[in-house]
Structures are given as structure tokens and as C-alpha cells.
Amino acid sequence: MKHPDDIAAKCAALDPRYGVDAAVAERIARFAAHLAKWQKAINLIGRSTEAKVWERHILDSLQLVPLISAESRVIVDLGSGAGFPGMILALFGRWEVHLVESDTRKAVFLRDSARACGVAVEVMARRIETVEAPKADVVTARALAPVAELLRLSAGIRRSGTICLFPKGRGVQAELTDAEKTWTLRFDTIPSITDPHGVILKIDEAREHGSGSTA
Template sequence: MTPAAFATAADVSRETLARLEAYAALLVKWQARINLVGGATLADLWRRHMLDSAQLHRLLPAQARVLVDLGSGAGFPGLVLAAMGVPEVHLIEADARKCAFLREAARVMGVAVTVHNRRIAEVAPFAADVVTARALAPLRELLVLAAPFLGPDTMCLFLKGRGVEDELTEAAKDWTIHAEMIASLSDPLGSILRIGEVKRGRATA
């Protein structure tokens, strides 16, 4: 996928595309020094990473302002969503080298984000409008990590691959959730879990 094809698929402005092109160039440069993404995926960066992240934007609540991205890594999806206009994005990443990349990427893109260089469990709790995660942990564990950032109206958007039905079954042992599976635009085998209600404890009949 080319940047132009991405821009059409994701419906982004020229300004946003320019920010993401600067991000992509920096990612390729830093990838030679630290492992930010799977090396084999760089050839299809705009579909595998950019579109995979950008597709979440259309699912955000209209009033969403504060977004927490768990285990941000190279910044997908958090930095992409910041470039697309989410006002307050928090990127949580334990690896100091990846945090250095995230800060530099935000600088060259001209977007304001908050980078938390610590483990997710060490970040002081606060309620977010949206919590995102990509390739971080099975859903049952992911909900534990997300819990400190969940308010009564928080939406979770989790990018998932194959086996998501099994993850939902496992998560139901500890959580009552209202989840919707949405087909991925970037991966024919992937899906997005949109979770609008999360409560500890399994549902009772």
C-alpha cells in the first residue's frame, strides 16, 4: 500500500498524511538501531501499521478527548490517532529506548502527546475516554491492565488477530463485558474489539 492509497482508505488530510510520512521515515531510520516493528512488516508499513491504527479513528466517540494507549511500542495506534486529531494522547511504554523514539516521533510530527516511561501498572490511575492496545496481551489480561483507566463511559478499542472468540470466552470468566467484533480493514483475519461496558466478575444468568 502506498501513502496515497492509505490516505484514501483512511480518509486523512494532506497535512495528516505529511505528519505520518515524517513518522514513517523516522521509524525506518530508527529500526536499524532498535527493533520497533517486525522487520518483515516494513515493506507493507502503510497497510500493516498505519492503516491498522488509523481505522480506529472512525470508531472513536464524538466527544473523546483523552486516549490511553497501552504498551505503545513504536506508537501504533496511539501516535497515528494523535496525528489524526485526538486532543490528549497518553502513550505508556516501559522500554526507555522506545520512549525516546516516541518523543522524537511526536516532535517531528508536530503533535503533543504524553509519554509515560514505566510499566502500565505503575502509572497513576485516571479515567480515559478511550483505551487502545495492539498486540499486547490476551483480552483477559488486557482488561486487568486497562482497569485503572476505565471510567463509566470509557470505550476500549483493542486490535486483535485470530482466536479472538477464545479470548472472549476466557475473559468472561473474570469480567462482564459488552463487546462488538468489527472486521479489520487492514487484516482479513483480524478484528477490532469495541468494548463499551466492563465490570469485574462474570455475568450471572
């Protein structure tokens, strides 16, 4: 993995719209170093991506920041895993962030990372279906499940006005076609800056057919 100084330098070179000031950059570098230490003990990220942690994981998470409105307060990240994107967003100290991760070892890593980086997050080591989280302003999930399943899993934490931000790869259109068999959606696809075939799927409205409710 890249040296923390390299991560901090890359943060400093970011466009201002990402909102990464010196304090946030320092926390991101500290988190990257913490991840590298834990990666030696448990497999948090794919071995093939260890040398590209900035591009494949950190920057991939940071690109969500400009898509989050100034009014947003609560973010719920589903299947947080190694902390992307949820922990990266928590490092800003700007939002109330809830990380849902059923794998006990990964949940311990996330709690230890929050302590090491000096940020407050709630880590829920439970299956998503059993989580009692506050209604979210923003729901995130990365490499977790197809769109239809993500909407089903997040139904209990969404409300009218909740947006979903789901990084997706080249199969996103097939996922949307499948999801629209069950859901009426209002969405945008924003090209990913880290994957030429990827997008950030931003869902502003999802109404399940026959439910009569919008969230």
C-alpha cells in the same frame, strides 16, 4: 519501507470517514520516514513487516478512527511500542493522547517522533500497573496481551463510559471466552480491513465479577 510520498498518496486516497486531511497525511508520512530511520538502529517493528508498514501498521491503526466518538477527548494507549496505534492517533491533533511504554529506548523514540512530527503527546516510560494517567475516554492496545489481562491492566484508567478498542487476530473468541470467566462484557467485533482473520474488539462495558462497579 515505503517512500514517504507513497504513504502520503495512500493517505490521500482514504475514505473521508478516516478524517485524514492534507496536514494529517503529511505528519503520517513524516512519521513513517522517522520510523524507517530509527528502525536501522533498534528493532521497532518486525523485520518481515518493514516492506508493508502501510498495511500492517499505519492503516491497521487508522481503522480505529471511525470507531472513536466525537465526544472523546482522552486516549490512553497501552504498550505503545513503535507507536501503533497511539502515535498515529496523536498525529490527528484531535485528542489528548497518552502513550504508555516501559521500554526506555522505545519511549525515547516516541518522544522524538512527537517532536519531529510537531504533535503533543505524553509518553509514560513506566510499567502499566504503575501509571497514573487521567481517566480515559478510549483505551487502545495492539498486540500487547489477552483481553482479560488488558482489562485488568486498564482498570485504573477506565470509568463508566470508557470504550476499549483492541485489534485482535483469529484467537479473539478464545480470549473472550477466557475473559468472561472474570468479566461481564458488552462488546462488538468489527471486521479488520487489514487482516481477513482479524477484528477490532470494541468493549463498551466491562464489569468484574463481584466488584459491583462498571467501567
